[in-house]
Amino acid sequence: MAGRTxxxxxxxxxxxxxxxASLFIGSTDIAPMAALKAMFGQGEEAHILILQQLRLPRxxxxxxxxxxxxxxxxxxxxYSRNPLADPGVLGFSACAALGAVAALYFxxxxxxxxxxxxxxxxxxTLLVALVGQRQRASVLILAGVxxxxxxxxxxxxxxxxxxxxxxLSEIVYWMMGSLREAGPSALIYCLPLTAAGLIALFxxxxxxxxxxxxxxxxxxxxxxxxxxxxLLVSGVALCVGSGVAVAGAIGFVGLFIPHILRALIGAxxxxxxxxxxxxxxxxxxxxxxxxxAISSNGATLYLGILTSxxxxxxxxxxxxxxxxx
Amino acid sequence: xxxxxxxxxxxGYGRKPVITGLEGEAQSGRFIALLGPNGCxxxxxxxxxxxxxxxxxxxxxxxxxxxxxLPNALRARTxxxxxxxxxxxxxxxxxxxxxxxRAPYRGPLGKISAQGQAKIDDVIxxxxxxxxxxxSILELSGGEVARVLLARALVVDAPVLLADEPFASxxxxxxxxxxxxxxxxxxxxxxxxxxxxxxxLAQHYAxxxxxxxxxxxxxxxxxxxVLNDTNLVxxxxxxxxxxxxxxxxxxxx
Numbered sequence: 001m002a003g004r005t006x007x008x009x010x011x012x013x014x015x016x017x018x019x020x021a022s023l024f025i026g027s028t029d030i031a032p033m034a035a036l037k038a039m040f041g042q043g044e045e046a047h048i049l050i051l052q053q054l055r056l057p058r059x060x061x062x063x064x065x066x067x068x069x070x071x072x073x074x075x076x077x078x079y080s081r082n083p084l085a086d087p088g089v090l091g092f093s094a095c096a097a098l099g100a101v102a103a104l105y106f107x108x109x110x111x112x113x114x115x116x117x118x119x120x121x122x123x124x125t126l127l128v129a130l131v132g133q134r135q136r137a138s139v140l141i142l143a144g145v146x147x148x149x150x151x152x153x154x155x156x157x158x159x160x161x162x163x164x165x166x167x168l169s170e171i172v173y174w175m176m177g178s179l180r181e182a183g184p185s186a187l188i189y190c191l192p193l194t195a196a197g198l199i200a201l202f203x204x205x206x207x208x209x210x211x212x213x214x215x216x217x218x219x220x221x222x223x224x225x226x227x228x229x230x231l232l233v234s235g236v237a238l239c240v241g242s243g244v245a246v247a248g249a250i251g252f253v254g255l256f257i258p259h260i261l262r263a264l265i266g267a268x269x270x271x272x273x274x275x276x277x278x279x280x281x282x283x284x285x286x287x288x289x290x291x292x293a294i295s296s297n298g299a300t301l302y303l304g305i306l307t308s309x310x311x312x313x314x315x316x317x318x319x320x321x322x323x324x325x
Numbered sequence: 326x327x328x329x330x331x332x333x334x335x336x337g338y339g340r341k342p343v344i345t346g347l348e349g350e351a352q353s354g355r356f357i358a359l360l361g362p363n364g365c366x367x368x369x370x371x372x373x374x375x376x377x378x379x380x381x382x383x384x385x386x387x388x389x390x391x392x393x394x395l396p397n398a399l400r401a402r403t404x405x406x407x408x409x410x411x412x413x414x415x416x417x418x419x420x421x422x423x424x425x426x427r428a429p430y431r432g433p434l435g436k437i438s439a440q441g442q443a444k445i446d447d448v449i450x451x452x453x454x455x456x457x458x459x460x461s462i463l464e465l466s467g468g469e470v471a472r473v474l475l476a477r478a479l480v481v482d483a484p485v486l487l488a489d490e491p492f493a494s495x496x497x498x499x500x501x502x503x504x505x506x507x508x509x510x511x512x513x514x515x516x517x518x519x520x521x522x523x524x525x526l527a528q529h530y531a532x533x534x535x536x537x538x539x540x541x542x543x544x545x546x547x548x549x550x551v552l553n554d555t556n557l558v559x560x561x562x563x564x565x566x567x568x569x570x571x572x573x574x575x576x577x578x
Contacts, residue, residue, distance in 0.1 A: 081414045209425065220408075223428070267415035269415060
């Protein structure tokens with residue numbers, strides 16, 4: 001118990017330090033005190049502009065998206081009782097990406113976030129309509145995987161018929177995922193939607209713990225599977241949808257964050273949801289800082305590429321270790 | 326003390342009912358063995374009584390309370406359920422697993438009351454699980470896991486306990502020990518209904534046997550009334566052995 005409090009405090013401190021570093025470190029050298037002042041609108045105008053328009057929104061959005069992905073992954077792993085589940089298994093990221101790619105196809109660059117949110121919302125509605133009263137987690141996950149595959153196929157179709165190479169390259173770059181274009185306007189929808197999603201996922205936490213005993217026993221202990229399903233679907237759709245809307249596809253964060261935490265704080269599925277939100281927030285901002293540091297004049301390393309480069313080897317290690325045990 | 330009663334109970338999966346129009350009354354303080362071939366509807370009956378499987382029609386009452394109208398948490402405090410499934414994927418500690426039995430009493434912040442903690446301590450001591458309590462459930466043998474899950478069901482402290490073949494695939498000594506624990510629960514005034522396949526255990530420990538086949542009751546009564554040649558031939562296609570169903574005795578350590 002005391003050990004856990006220490007670990008939680010360390011996690012909070014680490015996340016705060018990462019967020020501060022993200023505010024204070026960038027291509028323009030601004031001293032920490034000057035940066036702090038600029039954040040509140042004092043000091044040099046250029047500094048104020050960089051802090052308020054670029055670094056602060058980018059950091060806040062990185063925290064929100066990372067928290068959403070981490071919590072979604074932890075909740076879905078708890079729900080499916082499968083450590084290999086990630087926020088992508090319900091298909092909402094693919095649906096959101098489909099919406100965004102459709103917007104890019106039609107040249108509606110400014111409507112990408114809206115279309116991505118609509119994609120995630122429609123995906124969630126369709127999934128619930130498909131699964132209906134069949135409340136088993138396995139049915140929901142199977143339907144979600146199918147939905148995601150369909151959305152990916154339609155996305156491929158759109159790219160197939162891209163009107164010109166520029167539209168296609170825009171789609172391809174967007175799909176690599178990045179916080180580069182995360183501006184203050186995105187805060188207005190991304191923060192409240194992610195907050196609502198996180199609240200829904202936090203509410204599921206005690207039921208996810210009971211679900212460790214299996215669906216039958218959990219029901220006999222008072223867990224309502226339909227209520228759990230609706231909270232989970234809306235929570236994941238809100239977190240993943242608003243994340244994709246801002247930053248495109250960012251894979252694997254939701255898969256490996258809960259795993260690392262399981263080794264650190266234990267396997268309690270309820271506790272993993274808020275802890276994964278916290279660690280996901282810190283990790284994504286850190287990964288974003290890494291992409292900023294690695295990217296140099298002209299060449300850009302995309303955030304989604306970096307998280308996948310870290311995540312995929314981890315996934316392979318995890319899958320083979322699970323198979324051999 | 327209240328009895329668990331069900332009337333005209335019809336339930337099943339999909340459109341086809343597995344059990345149709347079942348009636349029964351389980352008095353408190355009774356240990357009832359639910360017997361019948363695989364697929365006869367034992368699990369369906371227990372799951373519909375425990376609120377796991379939606380009931381198509383019929384009544385379920387505990388005392389004067391209509392169980393079907395109870396909110397989930399209250400129903401869970403009235404009827405505890407012990408599944409035959411023992412597959413737990415997360416490396417939770419034995420104590421964490423047992424504490425899940427207090428879920429129906431949990432407040433908004435998920436805290437377990439002092440009374441709940443005392444109940445958990447009490448059951449851990451009673452089932453001899455103290456030395457395991459901080460170990461991961463994944464490190465235990467099948468028999469130990471079964472005992473932990475029984476403890477999980479006991480800490481619910483519900484007046485009714487439904488157990489669905491909780492000793493399937495356990496060794497003979499473990500089966501006898503688990504049955505004795507269930508029997509002792511009944512002697513404290515609880516209603517215990519346990520689906521099982523071991524006729525010797527049923528004959529030796531059960532106060533009553535409910536014999537099922539094809540979704541209906543063939544016979545209900547004391548072991549000596551129910552386990553006769555006619556009933557056993559009709560239900561299982563077997564004759565009772567000469568001298569009755571004898572139980573092995575546990576050797577003193």
